[in-house]
Amino acid sequence: LWVSGPGTGLGRFDMRIEEFTKYRNDPRDPNSLSDNMAVSSYLDRTGMMWLGTATKGINVFNPGAVNFRNVRHDPEDPESVSPGIVWGIHEDNNGTLWVGSDEGSGVTHLTQFDGATKQVIKHRFEPGNPNSLLPGNYRCFVEDYKGQFWVAGNRGLSRMDRATGFVNRFRHQTPGSGRKNVIFALIVDNRDPNTLWLGSLGGLDKFNLETEE
Secondary structure, eight states: OEEEEBTTEEEEEETTTTEEEEEOOOTTOTTSOSOSBEEEEEEOTTSOEEEEESSSOEEEEETTTTEEEEEOOOTTOTTSOOSSEEEEEEEOTTSOEEEEEEEETTEEEEEEEOTTTOOEEEEOOOTTOTTSOOSSOEEEEEEOTTOOEEEEETTEEEEEOTTTOOEEEEOOOSTTOGGGGSEEEEEEOSSOTTEEEEEETTEEEEEETTTTO
16 A cells, blocks of 8 residues: 655555555655655556655656656756646556646646657646636546546546547536535546546535536
8 A cells, every 4th residue: 555645755555564664755865755745646557656746746666676766847858747746647548647737826737748659748728718628736537438538636627638638628617616626536436437426625526427417
């Protein structure tokens, strides 16, 4: 069991022997965790752990080698990861990596890394374009049974066509429902593939993928 959090770094709990192993920044070790403010984590299909941090980009952890590789924004490289807090990381079924980052002052990015072609595409909110991503940060990602890609954050839910970047937006609009747009968890029901569950500051919502309600 892997556990990460702001200020605590990364922890691995061995449920067989009930022991914790902690991984934290060591200023003397360049291969240690770069930042103890680990705000997002993702375990990919190869067993590599990806950690998004508040100030030092992404750490890629190889549990076998017990070392961290730091991936950071390079202002000289337009195809590097975007700067800022890394709120969300996800690898989709095609092997493409998605990284949601927030550099402050309302500037947020969703960076798409295609592992096969090495192509990098950066998506963001575009004022005046209702088919761009919603503003805010991007924390949660999921693919449904149709292969549709969903992105959620603190402003609502977006469905993105990964080939074109075209987005359909879904938000609670009724008065007093704004907390329901601050989404922290997103999952497809494994018993009912037509249902998407959304956990937010406003509670738990059930979203029907057929009726889109």
